[in-house]
Amino acid sequence: MTTKPYHHGNLRDSLLDAADALLAQDGAQALTLREVAKAAGVSHAAPYHHFASREQLLAAVAARAFAALATAMAAADGDRARDQGVRLMDICEVYVEFARARPAQFRLMFGPMLAQKAHYPDLKQAAESAFHVLVVAATAFDAARGPELALTGWSLAHGLANLAIDEAxxxxxxAVPAPAVLARAMAARMLGLQGGVDQ
Structure with a gap:
């Protein structure tokens, strides 16, 4: 196979792009350094410039996915002039829709590697940054109960996301509403707001 030239500084992103594509197509088991190099069109040795092991590659893919989730949730949280409850409902909906759009990434993000995040600083930071978006929004809604609401809302959205991607x-x-509708309704129920599925 003829390898493609790459510009200095772009190799890591090219490898992560290839890893994301393989993950979506074949699942985490397809993510080996050799297969990612092949998909990126570079030599088998090239990934080792950035990833010493398959685990480091997986952690980097998961970290990038957490960063994308944080960006999506922050965008939903961006208009601070809006009602705080609506912001939390938006974040819940975004979380579920992110999982449905990227199920393989979502499973990798919250798979066994997450428990080892202390060994992967970028993954730890990205995961904590995503959760921080939720904590800030929940605390803006209720300063005293913010952390509790963040944990409750995360658990709710995460469970709903998994049920949705598993087609449960x-x-x-x-009758079951669309996942995005159900996410908003369940968040509204949790917050004691109007907007349940029977409203």
């Missing part, structure tokens, strides 16, 4: 709502004997 398919063929239930009750």
């Amino acid at each position: 709502f398919t063929d239930l004997p009750i």
Whole structure:
């Protein structure tokens, strides 16, 4: 296979782009340094300039996904003039939709590697930054209960996201709204606001 030239400084991003594509197509088991190099069109040795092991590559992919999630949630949280409850509902919806759009990334982000994040500083920082977006929004809604609401809302959105990407709502004997609608409704219920699915 003929390798493609790359510009200094772009190799890492090219490898992560290739890793993201492989992850979406074939799952985490496809993410080996050799396969990522092949997909990126570089030599088999090239990834070792940035990743000493497969685990470091996986951690970098997960960190980049957490950064993307944080950006998406921050965009939903961006208009601080809006009602604080609506902001939290928006964040919940964004979280669920992120998982549905990137299920393989989502599973990698919250897979076994997350428990080892102390060994991967970039992953630790990215995961904590994403959670910080939620804590700030929850604390703006209720200063005293912000951390509790953040944990509750995260657990709610995360469970709903997993059920949605596993298609657990398919063929239930009750009417189930679209995941984005259900996410907002459940967040509203948690916050004691109007907007439940039966409203």
